[in-house]
Amino acid sequence: DAGVIQSPRHEVTEMGQEVTLRCKPISGHNSLFWYRQTMMRGLELLIYFNNNVPIDDSGMPEDRFSAKMPNASFSTLKIQPSEPRDSAVYFCASNKIQGVRANEKLFFGSGTQLSVL
Amino acid sequence: AQSVTQPDIHITVSEGASLELRCNYSYGATPYLFWYVQSPGQGLQLLLKYFSGDTLVQGIKGFEAEFKRSQSSFNLRKPSVHWSDAAEYFCAVVLQGGSEKLVFGKGTKLTVNP
Numbered sequence: 041d042a043g044v045i046q047s048p049r050h051e052v053t054e055m056g057q058e059v060t061l062r063c064k065p066i067s068g069h070n071s072l073f074w075y076r077q078t079m080m081r082g083l084e085l086l087i088y089f090n091n092n093v094p095i096d097d098s099g100m101p102e103d104r105f106s107a108k109m110p111n112a113s114f115s116t117l118k119i120q121p122s123e124p125r126d127s128a129v130y131f132c133a134s135n136k137i138q139g140v141r142a143n144e145k146l147f148f149g150s151g152t153q154l155s156v157l
Numbered sequence: 158a159q160s161v162t163q164p165d166i167h168i169t170v171s172e173g174a175s176l177e178l179r180c181n182y183s184y185g186a187t188p189y190l191f192w193y194v195q196s197p198g199q200g201l202q203l204l205l206k207y208f209s210g211d212t213l214v215q216g217i218k219g220f221e222a223e224f225k226r227s228q229s230s231f232n233l234r235k236p237s238v239h240w241s242d243a244a245e246y247f248c249a250v251v252l253q254g255g256s257e258k259l260v261f262g263k264g265t266k267l268t269v270n271p
Contacts, residue, residue, distance in 0.1 A: 044200070073259075082247075082261055082262065082263040082264060083201075083247065083261035083264075084261075085258050085259060085260075088258075096258065099258075131200055131201070133200070133201075145203050145206075146201070146203065146259070148199075148200025148201045148202070149200050150198065150199055150200050151198075151199075151200055
């Protein structure tokens with residue numbers, strides 16, 4: 041299996057531009073998580089989906105952030121408009137177990153390094 | 158407030174030396190506990206987990222961790238460190254019966270000297 045695939049690996053954009061991050065979970069997995077990692081705040085859960093349905097988006101920083109999962113094999117995280125403070129590494133993770141035990145063995149992608157100038 | 162604390166931001170050990178990385182949590186109940194490792198430029202990989210039962214759990218790559226309820230701790234150990242263990246290590250918790258959210262500590266960066 042190719043694992044969780046994220047694209048792009050690196051994104052450099054200017055403040056005010058729209059940014060879209062993409063994630064392809066492992067086939068057969070039905071839980072998908074978006075995390076953000078910064079030096080100051082560490083790893084933060086932004087949102088997670090079960091069976092393509094958003095379960096908890098309380099970690100999404102503000103209305104500029106939105107996430108979708110139109111089908112079981114694809115998810116996007118969009119920032120519009122982007123700001124310099126959004127610069128971070130964004131990770132996608134997936135698992136095939138629902139509920140608390142979904143965290144039992146999360147499979148992480150390699151992340152997208154976002155730089156907003 | 159509920160939190161996960163890793164007191165050591167950076168630890169340096171010599172290859173072959175023993176290692177202990179600390180993790181403390183502050184929750185009213187016993188959470189599920191995890192240790193993840195992140196190699197440079199990579200995502201996180203699960204090392205081990207504790208849900209219930211034996212408080213000493215074994216993980217991959219020769220790591221183990223011990224849950225101590227009285228100390229609210231879940232420290233990660235390895236008897237002999239290899240140069241390839243250099244990475245960042247994250248402790249994480251999920252509250253039993255609560256949200257499915259995995260809450261991470263800030264991480265401990267491990268440097269291994271030859």
